[in-house]
Amino acid sequence: MGSEVSTGGGRTARGRNERRQAILDGAFVVFARHGYAQACVKEIAREAGVAKPTVYNHLNDKESLYREAVEAAADRIGAQALAVVEQLREAAADSDPRAPLAAVARGLLREFSSEDARAVRQLARAQATQFPDLAATVRERTALRVRSALADRLARLALAGRLRPCDPELAAEHFLSLLTGPLEYRPDATSDTDAATATDVFLRAYGT
Incomplete structure (x- = not known):
């Protein structure tokens, strides 16, 4: 959470939006590859280039x-x-x-x-x-x-x-x-x- 707190509000929002988009893009790739049941959040995080907890920070x-x-x-x-x-x-x-x-x-x-x-x-x-x-x-x-x-x-x-x-x-x-x-x-x-x-x-x- 601390990494997303900044006095540069525009940069913080942009960085958060970019991470969220990366997660959605990574999730789409993984779901398209494996389907819903076989896809796992760990692989989605790896595809998106973020830590697994970051995925849950953006999508529950x-x-x-x-x-x-x-x-x-x-x-x-x-x-x-x-x-x-x-x-x-x-x-x-x-x-x-x-x-x-x-x-x-x-x-x-x-x-x-x-x-x-x-x-x-x-x-x-x-x-x-x-x-x-x-x-x-x-x-x-x-x-x-x-x-x-x-x-x-x-x-x-x-x-x-x-x-x-x-x-x-x-x-x-x-x-x-x-x-x-x-x-x-x-x-x-x-x-x-x-x-x-x-x-x-x-x-x-x-x-x-």
Whole structure:
């Protein structure tokens, strides 16, 4: 405790936040490696580069570690996917939205098929009995957040006449389903071909 008391309040808070983040990152790695039951706090502390008591100083128990580690990873993946969607901000100025939509499709497919994204989905489902709301929380912080941002971009494209008039939330859902659907059947679906196919099918339905 004494090491976290300092007259430099900003430095203390920053150091504590950095340690907490390191613990959450380490916990996610260990839980993804072993699952909930087989993971131990000692290994999480070693992965995070802190002492075992430090883990308990920041998070009270293994249950808190699991929930917060998965949620933090979901936030990170969601933020990365939102950055991809942001590429559509200037697309309304283009005469043909195919290229920017294809670029976004490639980026989203890369994010959703990443090792961390797969681990988040697996961990959220694996302990559904013990954490019944975790899958919904992960979905809110990843898929639903991305859908909302994408709907806003698609609405702007429709207003600019680059897409036909549509329900932007439904259009965003269709676009994302075309990308994420193959992941259920082909876990290695990460190629540019998959993104191009999704873009082509989407534009057949929503293109002008």
